[in-house]
Amino acid sequence: xxxxxxxxxxxxxxxxALFEDLLQxxxxxxxxxVIPEESACCVVxxxxxxxxxxxxxxxxxxxxxxxxxVTVERRGTYRVYQVNQETWESFQRHVADTKVCGAIxxxxxxxxxxxx
Amino acid sequence: xxxxxxxxxxxxxxxxALFEDLLQxxxxxxxxxVIPEESACCVVxxxxxxxxxxxxxxxxxxxxxxxxxVTVERRGTYRVYQVNQETWESFQRHVADTKVCGAIxxxxxxxxxxxx
DNA sequence: CCTTTTCATCGATGACTGTCGATATATTAA
DNA sequence: TTAATATATCGACAGTCATCGATGAAAAGG
Numbered sequence: 470x471x472x473x474x475x476x477x478x479x480x481x482x483x484x485x486a487l488f489e490d491l492l493q494x495x496x497x498x499x500x501x502x503v504i505p506e507e508s509a510c511c512v513v514x515x516x517x518x519x520x521x522x523x524x525x526x527x528x529x530x531x532x533x534x535x536x537x538x539v540t541v542e543r544r545g546t547y548r549v550y551q552v553n554q555e556t557w558e559s560f561q562r563h564v565a566d567t568k569v570c571g572a573i574x575x576x577x578x579x580x581x582x583x584x585x
Numbered sequence: 586x587x588x589x590x591x592x593x594x595x596x597x598x599x600x601x602a603l604f605e606d607l608l609q610x611x612x613x614x615x616x617x618x619v620i621p622e623e624s625a626c627c628v629v630x631x632x633x634x635x636x637x638x639x640x641x642x643x644x645x646x647x648x649x650x651x652x653x654x655v656t657v658e659r660r661g662t663y664r665v666y667q668v669n670q671e672t673w674e675s676f677q678r679h680v681a682d683t684k685v686c687g688a689i690x691x692x693x694x695x696x697x698x699x700x701x
Numbered sequence: 702c703c704t705t706t707t708c709a710t711c712g713a714t715g716a717c718t719g720t721c722g723a724t725a726t727a728t729t730a731a
Numbered sequence: 732t733t734a735a736t737a738t739a740t741c742g743a744c745a746g747t748c749a750t751c752g753a754t755g756a757a758a759a760g761g
Contacts, residue, residue, distance in 0.1 A: 543727095561681055569668055570611060628709095641750055644748095
């Protein structure tokens with residue numbers, strides 16, 4: 470999990486939209502093997518919902534894959550993409566753990582630690 | 586708070602390093618008005634710790650400002666930069682709230698909710 | 702006023718990126 | 732084998748970006 474690579478991958482509007490789409494897909498896929506509950510997509514599905522050429526979508530998916538954000542799986546002639554939840558969750562943890570050291574900021578009163 | 590702009594701003598290694606630096610600064614600043622507890626920096630401090638021209642650092646700080654991630658304040662001839670905690674915290678919330686709909690993923694057993 | 706210091710802004714440049722159409726590849730169906 | 736479909740890859744091109752040195756602007760000190 471490389472946070473900078475993830476920031477970069479999601480810092481592009483169309484790519485962010487693709488990622489959000491993968492997070493939220495619920496409808497049917499054109500690939501019959503994909504059930505709605507899977508929250509998965511094939512490339513054709515994405516080309517129908519995003520104003521991009523198929524090759525561009527493949528490219529963006531590759532970038533998301535390189536960042537570890539999505540996984541692929543072959544099903545017949547289709548490739549089924551899904552969010553890689555492990556990576557996403559560790560990224561979430563990373564962001565949550567990133568906070569200001571030092572604590573004292575802004576016009577905040579400085580209180581001594583009790584019991585010292 | 587525009588998440589895509591924040592992703593983009595932090596998706597660049599040098600800029601990410603500057604942001605991390607601002608999050609964690611604890612030592613003294615060359616600007617005497619800055620106390621270590623503030624977790625703040627002036628541009629000179631950053632030029633000493635990062636292998637970039639001063640103009641490049643100013644540029645990256647501007648990008649971080651445009652994303653709302655940092656704030657500036659004049660103190661004499663210095664400009665003191667600090668992480669904007671409000672923006673960062675709402676970004677943290679945004680990331681934490683971004684999760685897969687649909688729930689069913691991977692070869693995970695589907696357990697019925699108890700008590701229904 | 703003049704000088705010094707800090708920092709932003711400008712202009713240039715090489716590198717990277719998003720996008721497309723065209724093509725190649727792989728799988729299934731006939 | 733041939734055809735059709737889904738998707739990756741290639742090559743090109745325009746636009747953006749990271750970086751630098753040089754310059755400008757503002758504040759402080761003499």
